[in-house]
Amino acid sequence: MYDVFQKYLDNKITLMPGEKEKIRSVAVLKKIRKRQFLLQEGDVWKYDAFITKGCVRTYSIDEKGVEHIIGFAIENWWTGDRESLLSAEPSRFNIDAIEDSELVLFTHTNFEMLCHEIPALNNMVLQILQRSFIAQQNRIQAALSFTAEEKYKQFLLKYADFALRIPQSMIASYLGITPETLSRIRKQTSKK
Amino acid sequence: MYDVFQKYLDNKITLMPGEKEKIRSVAVLKKIRKRQFLLQEGDVWKYDAFITKGCVRTYSIDEKGVEHIIGFAIENWWTGDRESLLSAEPSRFNIDAIEDSELVLFTHTNFEMLCHEIPALNNMVLQILQRSFIAQQNRIQAALSFTAEEKYKQFLLKYADFALRIPQSMIASYLGITPETLSRIRKQTSKK
């Protein structure tokens, strides 16, 4: 379980002797089953969470009870609610597992300590944040510029590696359309 | 002109003796007039840009020639295209001035050097990035969850300080609706 994370780290940064162990010593392993919550609306999120196996979704629920998926995350991705983490306010989001999943958790306090002591790690976090920022910007642009069909196509291209693991109703939610509309788009495009 | 930026810095971080001057020495002042480009699609963006006066917009143009506004920025905000900056690829965005504006520019190379030498500055950048990330996440959530009317209301609340400086057609573009639709929404809500 932890070895997936270790591999990820080795791939990204080179650590000084002893640092590997230091990181390892504050890591907490966690398994969650399909449909199980990692974070529930109203709770305060306090971790940095890395997925070693499985798939989770982050979503909000509007006043009509409809779910709106903000993002997905799979193996080798980080997840969590940065807003709640930094503000220490109750989260407006839910995170739950789409598949049985395994995670490596760090309490944010521990993780900050690690980042402070290990510049390479701190730098890695900055890189990830930058990349997430860019990805979000592109998603906003897509939402503004593309039709539902184009957004779906782009989604399949961009997330080809795990698009098939996700129920269509959830993809629809992510794209901001109803499951019925997505079903019709698929029918349309399969004709061609 | 530069004093606006200096004030901003003083407000955010405390600098060691000499650091102020070091920052100042690599800053470049720039004025742009209304409608003038700061960045044009196809060019590579190489700066970190701080606005001391005025207002700019970042937008893309789709294949039909329609503009889609990704974001606005005013005094005391940063602007630019992080994607182009980090990838060194030509930008897909345009940035131009909505009002006559004044900026403090740093070439990214210089700015990185400064961040490397001044940990407090580096930390500030991280904070800004985190906050931008959260703001974008909230925008995505709003786009998914809210009706056009709700999005407009939220925009007015959130950006009350400069919403009036921006033409309605641009607000419509930002919200992902046509100017006509926004006009009708305004008519509706003013009735109540």
Added chain:
DNA sequence: CGATTCTTTGAAAACAGTCAATCTGTGTGG
């Protein structure tokens, strides 16, 4: 196999987009 969840389909209603015309306000040149 039965139960539950997910997907598809249909028809009607709601909504936003398009196109074209008019109105309004601002700023410029005569």
Added chain:
DNA sequence: CCACACAGATTGACTGTTTTCAAAGAATCG
């Protein structure tokens, strides 16, 4: 200072897309 031009905002009629609601059809899991 006026008149005109121009850009932005509004309005109306029409079209097209998406949602909604309801029901039937697959697929999945214990």
